[in-house]
Amino acid sequence: LSTTGACRAIQKLTRVRVVDNSALGSTPYHRPPKCIHVYNKTGVGKVGDKILLAIKGEKKKALIVGHKMPGPTMTPRFDSNNVVLIEDNGNPIGTRIKTPIPYILRQREGEFSKVLAIARNFV
Amino acid sequence: CRASGDGKPAKFQPPPKPVIIDKQKQRTERRFLSPEFIPPRGRTDPLKYYMERKDMIQRRKVFNIPEFYVGSVLAVTTADPYANNKSNRFVGICIQRGGKGLGATFVLRNVIEDQGVEVCYELYSPRIQAIEVLKLEKRLDDNLMYLRDALPEYSTFAVNMKPVPYLDHEEIPVNKLQVRMKPKPWSKRWERPKYNIKGIKFELPESKMKEAQKWSQPWLEFDMLREYDTSKIEEKIWKEVNEGLKK
Numbered sequence: 001l002s003t004t005g006a007c008r009a010i011q012k013l014t015r016v017r018v019v020d021n022s023a024l025g026s027t028p029y030h031r032p033p034k035c036i037h038v039y040n041k042t043g044v045g046k047v048g049d050k051i052l053l054a055i056k057g058e059k060k061k062a063l064i065v066g067h068k069m070p071g072p073t074m075t076p077r078f079d080s081n082n083v084v085l086i087e088d089n090g091n092p093i094g095t096r097i098k099t100p101i102p103y104i105l106r107q108r109e110g111e112f113s114k115v116l117a118i119a120r121n122f123v
Numbered sequence: 124c125r126a127s128g129d130g131k132p133a134k135f136q137p138p139p140k141p142v143i144i145d146k147q148k149q150r151t152e153r154r155f156l157s158p159e160f161i162p163p164r165g166r167t168d169p170l171k172y173y174m175e176r177k178d179m180i181q182r183r184k185v186f187n188i189p190e191f192y193v194g195s196v197l198a199v200t201t202a203d204p205y206a207n208n209k210s211n212r213f214v215g216i217c218i219q220r221g222g223k224g225l226g227a228t229f230v231l232r233n234v235i236e237d238q239g240v241e242v243c244y245e246l247y248s249p250r251i252q253a254i255e256v257l258k259l260e261k262r263l264d265d266n267l268m269y270l271r272d273a274l275p276e277y278s279t280f281a282v283n284m285k286p287v288p289y290l291d292h293e294e295i296p297v298n299k300l301q302v303r304m305k306p307k308p309w310s311k312r313w314e315r316p317k318y319n320i321k322g323i324k325f326e327l328p329e330s331k332m333k334e335a336q337k338w339s340q341p342w343l344e345f346d347m348l349r350e351y352d353t354s355k356i357e358e359k360i361w362k363e364v365n366e367g368l369k370k
Contacts (some may be wrong), residue, residue, distance in 0.1 A: 045241070099238045122206065122211075
């Protein structure tokens with residue numbers, strides 16, 4: 001019998017925390033938003049990966065901005081799995097992100113420029 | 124009282140403050156040897172640790188790594204290619220110091236906008252531009268990982284906090300703060316004697332505390348094979364490091 005340890009990054013069926021001020025993310029629902037697919041070769045999502053979220057009975061794409069798993073040294077590790085709701089073309093749905101975002105996302109400025117533009121704090 | 128030469132009332136001069144010099148009590152100078160200098164117990168060649176120490180001393184000559192303990196508040200500026208002005212400043216409380224030799228790390232924790240953030244920095248990494256100690260103090264434990272399950276007020280530190288000037292060349296203040304926790308479940312069962320935590324105010328019922336004591340291993344402290352006396356090693360390394368830094 002072998003069991004794998006806890007993943008702590010984001011994979012299918014992880015409950016995530018939506019961090020922007022969009023209506024979908026802020027209104028309460030009796031079920032927490034869960035990840036149903038990770039757009040990655042491995043099913044494990046790290047910072048900067050896109051995932052499919054199930055929120056309020058709808059499917060929405062989202063971008064991972066922070067997870068509980070320790071990453072490379074000098075990168076921040078957050079106490080909750082944070083996610084920003086996104087459209088299919090990469091436009092964020094919310095207008096403001098209060099929680100801190102890691103600087104690593106600036107590396108892919110082309111894809112995430114609009115998300116980084118609405119972010120307030122960086123870590 | 125002194126008679127004034129002028130005839131007018133003399134301005135009150137307070138008597139000189141008495142300076143007490145305790146010659147009996149010898150002033151022991153505080154020696155602080157960073158814990159990553161002490162080699163771990165094992166069968167590796169001491170030459171490896173000697174070479175690492177030479178490199179560590181070389182780095183310390185160029186860049187000042189101040190003395191700090193687990194529980195002190197630090198501000199670290201690192202070089203980041205993706206940040207504005209290429210540098211990134213993070214303020215936080217040191218919760219853990221790990222690793223030996225050049226790979227020594229320390230983890231800083233802070234709560235920013237209700238989000239807990241922890242960053243693990245390598246002490247000897249060339250990306251670090253400056254380390255400032257904002258508040259030098261010790262806590263009751265060596266490992267403050269339980270702050271993740273404590274109320275967030277105990278981990279919040281303002282980013283523009285002014286450095287608290289620390290007093291003398293002796294006596295680092297020990298903060299005997301007992302931290303209050305969030306309701307269970309916690310990430311680890313901190314009430315168990317294996318973690319030996321003194322800095323939490325457990326508000327659990329007596330029955331739970333007694334049940335936790337079932338996992339105590341009272342024979343561990345008497346186990347002779349686990350003893351590792353570092354006093355002589357520390358003396359040698361202290362002399363070596365001091366000579367290296369003076370050159």
